[in-house]
Amino acid sequence: MxxxxxxxxxxxxxxxxxxxxxxxxxxxxxxxxxxxxxCAHHTFQPLLYQCASGILSSGQIAQPLRAILRRRENVRCLLxxxxxxxxxxxxxxxxxxxxxxxxxxxxxxxxxxxxRQSYFGHDEFAEHAPGMKTLDDAHAVRRRLFRAFEMAEAVEDPKERAAWLSFALVGAGPTGVELAGQIREIARHTLDREFSSIDPGQARVLLFDGVDAVLASFGPVLSRRAQRTLESLGVEVHLGAIATEVDERGLTVRRQGGESQRYDARTVLWTAGVExxxxxxxxxxxxxxxxxxxxxxxxxxxxxxxxxxxxxxxxxxxxxxxxxxxxxxxxxxxxxxxxxxxxxxEGRKPSTRPFRYLDLGSAAYISRGRAVVKRGRLHVSGVVGWLIWLFIHIVFLTGFRSRAGAMMSWAVVFASGSRRERAFASGEAHAVDVPEAAAPSPRSA
Amino acid sequence: MxxxxxxxxxxxxxxxxxxxxxxxxxxxxxxxxxxxxxCAHHTFQPLLYQCASGILSSGQIAQPLRAILRRRENVRCLLxxxxxxxxxxxxxxxxxxxxxxxxxxxxxxxxxxxxRQSYFGHDEFAEHAPGMKTLDDAHAVRRRLFRAFEMAEAVEDPKERAAWLSFALVGAGPTGVELAGQIREIARHTLDREFSSIDPGQARVLLFDGVDAVLASFGPVLSRRAQRTLESLGVEVHLGAIATEVDERGLTVRRQGGESQRYDARTVLWTAGVExxxxxxxxxxxxxxxxxxxxxxxxxxxxxxxxxxxxxxxxxxxxxxxxxxxxxxxxxxxxxxxxxxxxxxEGRKPSTRPFRYLDLGSAAYISRGRAVVKRGRLHVSGVVGWLIWLFIHIVFLTGFRSRAGAMMSWAVVFASGSRRERAFASGEAHAVDVPEAAAPSPRSA
Incomplete structure (x- = not known):
């Protein structure tokens, strides 16, 4: 028996x-x-921003939990x-x-x-400024980024056009920095020569944070280097600036001195806090x-x-x-x-050893060929940092069939700027509900 | 001047x-x-069903119009x-x-x-039975397919479980046939050994059409062969059956004799008509x-x-x-x-030659290694048909950077059944809005 x-x-x-x-x-x-x-899938969160910016597909960063655990006999998954x-x-x-x-x-x-993303008590900001925590967030951000350039091309009023070409990022941690770099790269290398009425390279990227440094957790040396790299890419870094209002047309920030400033930016992304x-x-x-x-x-x-x-x-x-x-x-x-x-x-004598975190270092990608890496007292930036970033991410994608695919996607975007995963679902972009005999107030084009 | x-x-x-x-x-x-x-992208519609079934990513079948047309100096795109x-x-x-x-x-x-998809005057069906015309449709279908297996695993009532494992397809044209084959393949080759409580291979796939043949446009010979292939895969083919009611729990069909039958199928997909x-x-x-x-x-x-x-x-x-x-x-x-x-x-003498369609033939994929191809009096099915299908689709994906990627995806799914693009956005799957102190009526598991 x-x-x-x-x-x-x-x-x-x-x-x-x-x-x-x-x-x-x-x-x-x-x-x-x-x-x-x-969710039915495990999301490789550190690369979500690459899904948002059109480099990687959903399947390259999100793998079904069941597929990962199919050989684990003692595990049952429940959605x-x-x-x-x-x-x-x-x-x-x-x-x-x-x-x-x-x-x-x-x-x-x-x-x-x-x-999850925190809006510090202003949950009403979420509607206008998506975060970057889930695959849905990544798709929402992708839709907003690429749609903004489409709108800039379509509208004719110079002020409207400038507002559609302005991208505001709240939060200068790794995700905010990575997104800022991505948007400037999309503008300069992916979309160049695709538009007739606008020069995508003119896109303004504004990066705000309430503290005095970008990538504050990487320490002052790398923080300064990262800021210089961002500025050389054309990112406008605004530190000591807190977002006090976000709506569909832009945001208002309050500086440390107390004065407030309004920015017209049709795209606002939020990576400032968690809860x-x-x-x-x-x-x-x-x-x-x-x-x-x-x-x-x-x-x-x-x-x-x-x-x-x-x-x-x-x-x-x-x-x-x-x-x-x-x-x-x-x-x-x-x-x-x-x-x-x-x-x-297993009946072993229970260990009383407390949990100890072994710091293996952290890395943030800024733009092609540039990343910052910190491990203990080791600080690396630039191309060497980027090579380390690449190595770490290839290693950690282990077990993903998509590792080869991701490397291929990185090689292509690095060499040519071309991004394969730019398709965005309708969402707001199609939210135009056209009645049978619509008569919009037309203006001549 | x-x-x-x-x-x-x-x-x-x-x-x-x-x-x-x-x-x-x-x-x-x-x-x-x-x-x-x-849409900002051109959709390769003939392969939409492969996006829905988790083989191809959005970017592999949808390419930005601007990227396609970037070298056309005389074209302006407008979203x-x-x-x-x-x-x-x-x-x-x-x-x-x-x-x-x-x-x-x-x-x-x-x-x-x-x-677009037509529900023959029953637009209320659309909510319960997505079509297969746009990238959004493909994502909606993907979410429903993979979520249905998750639900079947989670529920305990045998009737509920059987209903979640039943997939009804209305319309036995190429898209319906292709989807039916895909669902049986997902059940038998992709999801096998991933579940504890259910055997995905038990999934029922019901294919309905009002006319007397599947793939009617391919003629009687290929139609019969396609039906035999589908039945050997385990698809239940119901011809001369019209859907008269669709709701969130299943559908009712009326047969040519006049009698009606109800099917409990939590997933209903619609490929029956266009308007x-x-x-x-x-x-x-x-x-x-x-x-x-x-x-x-x-x-x-x-x-x-x-x-x-x-x-x-x-x-x-x-x-x-x-x-x-x-x-x-x-x-x-x-x-x-x-x-x-x-x-x-160009000032040429206007031609009065009318438009003449040159029939280059048509092809439909049924399952791995099996497709039907018709060109004039040539009828091919089975492996040869599948090889022709493969050749045609690789040729027509020309200009897509994703051609190599698609071939890779096809090779992997053909050899191992593994599908990379299974991640589905939240949609209904997360539509559970949990209040701060939720108290669902629990039952013990």
Whole structure:
């Protein structure tokens, strides 16, 4: 007779870097893992901006979780949105995409749902200034970027045209810097000679941040170099400037001195801040966990919630001594949480070694041939930085069939400026609902 | 002093095959062409279903019109929706994506806006059964296909699960047949071994058509062979069956005998018919042109509208002796219209030769290694048909940088069943709007 021991049930919420590394750490453990995500795919977030700027396709940066995990016998995937945690009954409440509910029992829970874009209390900005956190965001940004040049070509009023050719980016962290570089490259190298009425190279790119440095987390040396590189590309860097108003026609910023200035920019993109999703609040209420100002969950040195050794928070959602929200932190914390559970079910003496983040460095791409890389006291920029960036990203795309495809796309865009993935879905661009006998007030062209 | 002759103004509405071939025929003519389209890209429609089924990316089948036309000095592109034609003042009224209007004067007008999906008076079906005419359609279908398997895995009621694993296709023309084959291939070769609770291979694919044959336009021999191939793949073919009701849970069909039958199928896709867009009605009102039942414009043998030698209708939108709505007809009619205008501006004696469609044959892909091809009296099916299909599509993708990419994607899916472009945007799959403290009625899993 077979031995029907019910294996320990591990529920992991979130299929990002943290969740996937937790799954991997549990691969040989006698546990039953349920991985819950509201997306069917894992998104390679560090390259989202390249999907937005037309270099990579959705499939090159987003791979189905099931395809990644098809050989993991002890993992079940579930497309659902986790809405609440019952820490007493040890249940995760989820909602399927048809609206029906489900409760998943767990023995161990790992929460790695990440963070979303924050508009610092101005959620009404979101409609006019998409963020850069999901594949949907990337597509929305792609649509806005390429549509703006189309509109600039079509309108005739010089002021309108200038406003369509102005792109404002709020937030000068890696994503904002990368997007700023991409837009200038699109203007100068991809769209050159495609238009009749406008010179895309005249596109203004304005980069705003409330602090005094671009890429502040890279330290003053690289920050200064990155700013010089951006300025040499034609990006206008405005530091110590906070966006106080965003609408469909542009934005208003307040400078450190106190004076406000209005910019007419039909495209505003937002990469300024992050906040925890609603599930974090539900988890805090259920467990008594504390949240920081952005809603992240404060965790113990072993990533558990105080009083709940069966609940671990990993990745961007955890706050442990203010560790940054980097892919590397997510991977290492996810792996740590999974390993801990494995050691326990294997009956090993529980380790009391706290989680320690090993800083492998960080990198940001600015434009073709230029990137900044920081690892400990090592600071690299320019072409060497770019080669390191390239190497890191090729290595981390491992397991993606699209690695070869991405390299090909990079080679082509580097050599010729040509971007294959410029097609944008209708969205607003087609939002013209034309009645049967429309009579728009025409002006002669 | 330079000679400032104002060149003849040619407005072309529609950047599909017809419009692009008209532009090409005018490439050395001293004319000023304005190409108007409501999309910024040309869509390679014959392969849309491969975008829907996760083989090809958007960029592989949709290329920016500007990129295609960047070397055409006499062409200006405009992203706008044409809403009306003033045949007396010779103006095309268009609406930009910000809602503002514009009037474009023309000396010659070529209208090639194609057709859209028709629900035969039941427009309310559209919400539940997307068509397959645009890139947006392809993404909607992709989302529904892959989400259905996710839902089947998540629900527990056997009836619900069977309904999510049932896919109904209305219309057994090339697109319906191609989609039916793709869904069975996804079920058997792409998703096998990715699920825990379901066997994707159990997915039912139901193909309905009101007439008595699949691929009726290919003639009885190929039609029978295609049906046998589909049935050997596991597709259930229901002929002489008309959809009389479609809702979010399935569809009802009425058979020729008169009896009705209900099918629970959470995914219903519609490829059954086409109709002209509103612009055709506006054009007919402005010129007195006649429309057929589907709204297509009846044209003279030289593709002009009677009484309006300066207006030509080309591609799927024209009705000339019932020529079929094929890419080949669109290309040849567009080229004919462009050539006619060129001959006129070059002062040549106007040709009175009517448009003659040269039938180069047609092909439909059924599943890997199987396609049907018809050219005159030549009928080919099976592997040879598939090789011809492959050759034709590689040739016609010429000019697309993505040709190499498409061949690679086809090689991989043929050899391993793996599809790279499975990522779907949120759409309905995320439409779960979770309140801060959601309390769905849970059931234990």
């Amino acid at each position: 077979e031995d029907h021991v019910i294996p320990r049930r591990v529920v992991i919420i979130g299929g990002g870097f943290a969740g996937l590394f937790a799954v991997r750490a549990l691969r040989r453990a006698p546990v039953a893992v349920t991985l819950v995500d509201r 659902a949105t986790a809405t609440d945690v019952d820490a007493t009954e040890r249940l995760v409440h989820v909602v399927l995409s048809d609206g029906s509910g489900l409760a998943l029992p767990y023995d161990d829970l790992i929460v790695g749902v990440g963070v 925890a999703p609603p599930l974090a609040g539900a988890l805090a209420r259920a467990t008594g966990a504390k949240q920081d100002r952005a809603g992240r969950i404060l965790v113990e040195p072993d990533l558990t919630i105080a009083g709940h050794p069966e609940i671990r928070v990993v990745g961007d959602l955890m706050n442990l001594n203010g560790l940054p929200g980097l892919a590397e932190v997510a991977m290492q914390s996810g792996a740590y949480a999974g390993r801990h559970i494995r050691h326990r079910v | 330079e000679d400032h002759v104002i060149p003849r103004r040619v407005v072309i509405i529609g950047g599909g095959f017809a419009g692009l071939f008209a532009v090409r025929a005018l490439r050395r003519a001293p004319v000023a062409v304005t190409l108007v389209d409501r 706008a929706t044409a809403t009306d034609v003033d045949a007396t003042e010779r103006l095309v009224h268009v609406v930009l994506s910000d809602g503002s209007g514009l009037a474009l004067p023309y000396d010659d007008l070529i209208v090639g806006v194609g057709v 002209a867009p509103p612009l055709a009605g506006a054009l007919a009102r402005a010129t007195g042109a006649k429309q057929d039942r589907a709204g297509r414009i009846l044209v003279e043998p030289d593709l002009t509208i009677a009484g309006h030698p300066e207006i030509r209708v080309v591609g799927d939108l024209m009705n000339l002796n019932g020529l079929p709505g094929l890419a080949e007809v669109a290309m040849q009619s567009g080229a004919y219209a462009g050539r006619h205008i060129r001959h006129r501006v």
